[in-house]
Amino acid sequence: EAQVTQNPRYLITVTGKKLTVTCSQNMNHEYMSWYRQDPGLGLRQIYYSMNVEVTDKGDVPEGYKVSRKEKRNFPLILESPSPNQTSLYFCASSRAQETQYFGPGTRLLVL
């Protein structure tokens, strides 16, 4: 089954404790991206990657890092999480930049 998977689905952590949210897709897509969704703000892109070893900042990259060492994986790293990074995070993949397929989401709470 073609899908985008994210782990964990739910995470509660404390300020400053590094965390990684994994994202994996099995559709051999070149393009992957990370979004955060906050009430009233819709979906905002954090980072995206056009292919392996190619990553670019989206609209709200501050406080986040990504890597794209393999085509199927695109982890999101929060080196020192802060409460304003409490949000719902989505990973997405696609062959091109449009028609993106979204993962199920990761709900993060930073205390």
Place this chain on the structure above:
Amino acid sequence: GQQLNQSPQSMFIQEGEDVSMNCTSSSIFNTWLWYKQDPGEGPVLLIALYKAGELTSNGRLTAQFGITRKDSFLNISASIPSDVGIYFCAGSSGNTPLVFGKGTRLSVIA
């Protein structure tokens, strides 16, 4: 970053009614997409539009790519309770990341 203007923000309708929502942009797009997000889930692609003037249907859903390439609308006919959710429009000009509207929250009263 750029945002699309999506309206209305929310709608309450009776089951069986038709629904219409739209998105406008100050920029020209080559692609318009419509997504639906169910509670607790990721957005799911409903309709993709690739040509100005294009009108595309997916069951009870119909979407159009505006002639000016700066707008798009989505219609849902004969709404049912499972239509409840948040609908997002998104646009792409090809070389830039996808831009999303803030969503239309649809509630259907049985």
